[in-house]
Amino acid sequence: MATHSDTIKRGRKFDQVLEGARTIFMRDGFEGASVDDIAREASVSKATLYSYFPDKRLLFGQVSETECRRQADEAFEVLDMDAPPKEVLVEAAWRMVSFITSDFGIAVFKICIAESGRFPNLGQQFYDSGPKLVRERIVVYLKEATKRGELNITDFNFAAEQFLELTKTYIHPRILCGVQLTFSHAELAKIVHGSVEMFLARYGRDLD
Template structure:
């Protein structure tokens, strides 16, 4: 990436482009999203949009990565690592379950699957920014919890993946297959609690 591109990424219109693109991708999907509609939603010219993102795939990738980053920052801001492991994991699980069944996460997942063969880089980018990044951060926390004697984990990477999968129980599949489109906080809390209970039963000290 050139220095000029790096500077452009911090501009006010860059944020407008991301907001507009998010709105259009959510409404029309990747294939149905037109550059004209994105520029209109963002309140910028097509020339401005192309100056940031010459390719729609790059724009979608940036939107997905930005959303995952915001979600990750939100979870980290809510976590107090001085608290007992169960409390920390409950915060992480509750936020993760809510994100997994959110309209945005589900739409991005569908787009990545639909475009997998033609544009495998889309799925790769979302996986790296979302699941892989989340599991890396969970692994880092687990190392600290093990050092404090709160958890007994031999392979923190496997354990981090297991934690993520436990947070998908029941609700994620229903969302992915369109069986259920909205989820109450009670449903989210129940899945998060069950995930943490199972995780602590295996790794708790």
């Protein structure tokens, strides 16, 4: 079976097309984004755009995957894997809430949810390049910290999922329901530090 990557041609203007598409998708959503607007924003012809992406679904999937991987890489490449759990988890939690509340994070999640019924592969693509990738990187740290005797974890995947869900406390339901889209530093700090404290109360080890 062909995958989305089998149908996408890469070339000189590939990144240019992605950046233009990202701008339009975030502004207009999946359904509202027109090929004409994307081509205009990317400064390419419609023929060039179609030569890279035969349909809009593939283009959105690539935009979502590229941006999620970029943000995941930026979020975790600077974390010190040798640092104590509280320090690493606080930093990771800050990066999570920053992504969740960013314009891109809000828009792409809403688009994937809205279109998952018609295009289930979009949701899978977003999950694989976003939440799943972040979970896998959290697992790497949890294993190292447990090996050092700083944490007491046996089910690393489940513990990572718990930590990531804690970072969504309060903010995610409000965002998805459109009740609140911006949050104060104090609100986010409460979630960050509360998430880490609760996680360490369950999995931390008293090393004093």
